[in-house]
Amino acid sequence: MVLALPPWSAARLLPDLPVPTRYAPILNLHFAREAPGTPVRFVGLLGGLAQWVLVRPSGVSVTVSAADESIDAESETLAARAWDEIRAAARAFALAGEWPEAPPPCRAVKERRATPRHIAGATPPAPPRRPLANLALAGDWTLPALPATIEAAIRSGEAAARALRD
Ligand SMILES: Cc1cc2nc3c(=O)[nH]c(=O)nc-3n(C[C@H](O)[C@H](O)[C@H](O)COP(=O)(O)OP(=O)(O)OC[C@H]3O[C@@H](n4cnc5c(N)ncnc54)[C@H](O)[C@@H]3O)c2cc1C
Known part of the structure; x- marks a missing residue:
């Protein structure tokens, strides 16, 4: 066995x-931002909340590893903060599609025991x-x-x- x-x-x-x-927590934020036909992009960010941003035609997902400082915050607060960072990255990298000021509907997934703490x-x-x-x-x-x-x-x-x- x-x-x-x-x-x-x-x-x-x-x-x-x-x-x-x-254990160490991981936070994922999934934004329902539809942009059919746009290319997939993967962006790494430094110095903010969002660390990795995966932009797909069907949505935008954010990963925050070792998320000790953000895991207990309200999901709406985290979504607003990450969305501001994503919009700034979208401008900087000329990501295709619309990037409205208001965050699209967002689901936060908080995994408190994501990995043993290294x-x-x-x-x-x-x-x-x-x-x-x-x-x-x-x-x-x-x-x-x-x-x-x-x-x-x-x-x-x-x-x-x-x-x-x-
Ligand atoms: C949010 C998050 C993001 C991650 N991102 C990455 C990444 O980008 N790249 C990467 O390489 N790794 C990533 N990881 C780590 C990766 O997911 C794990 O290393 C990998 O899944 C571990 O595989 P495993 O088989 O050891 O355990 P698991 O995938 O955790 O599998 C254990 C299984 O046991 C089951 N189980 C638990 N208790 C019981 C029970 N009592 N009876 C029966 N079944 C039970 C669970 O349901 C689960 O299916 C991430 C992990 C998390 C949580």
């Missing part, structure tokens, strides 16, 4: 498992890959030498399969 759960769920099933205890310094210890004879662990958090991303998730799955095979 391969158990590929978030740390807190894995720890519920295997109570002695060492799991991360601190800090500078020693890599935290990894949990045992195969804590039971017939069970291996997978999941981004089981490879703490890498950031908790898709790459870590895939590599951890491969490691889990190898651990059960060998």
Whole structure:
């Protein structure tokens, strides 16, 4: 069996498992801004709220990683702030389509335990890959030498399969 759960769920099933205890939030804002036929653009911003802005014909999405300072703010406040930044970027990069002053309808998605909290310094210890004879662990958090991303998730799955095979 391969158990590929978030740390807190894995720890519920295997109570002695060492799991991360601190997490970092990610904020996503999705604006319903329709601009059919316009090209897809991906913009990185510095010094504000929005970090990555994905402009698609069907909408505009914003990602804010390590969003500690904004995760508790009102969604409407965050949307207004990010939209101002997006409009400024749209002007600067001559992004196609209309960019009205008022923000389009926006959905904020706040994920408080998006990733284990990565800090500078020693890599935290990894949990045992195969804590039971017939069970291996997978999941981004089981490879703490890498950031908790898709790459870590895939590599951890491969490691889990190898651990059960060998
Ligand atoms: C908002 C956000 C943005 C991200 N952006 C990026 C990015 O741009 N690039 C990137 O590489 N990575 C990104 N990541 C990280 C990436 O999503 C993760 O690294 C990856 O999904 C981890 O895969 P996983 O299989 O370890 O865990 P997960 O994808 O979390 O899968 C665990 C699964 O277990 C299920 N589960 C939980 N509890 C139980 C239970 N009790 N019983 C059964 N099932 C259960 C969950 O529903 C989930 O489907 C982002 C993460 C978040 C939250």
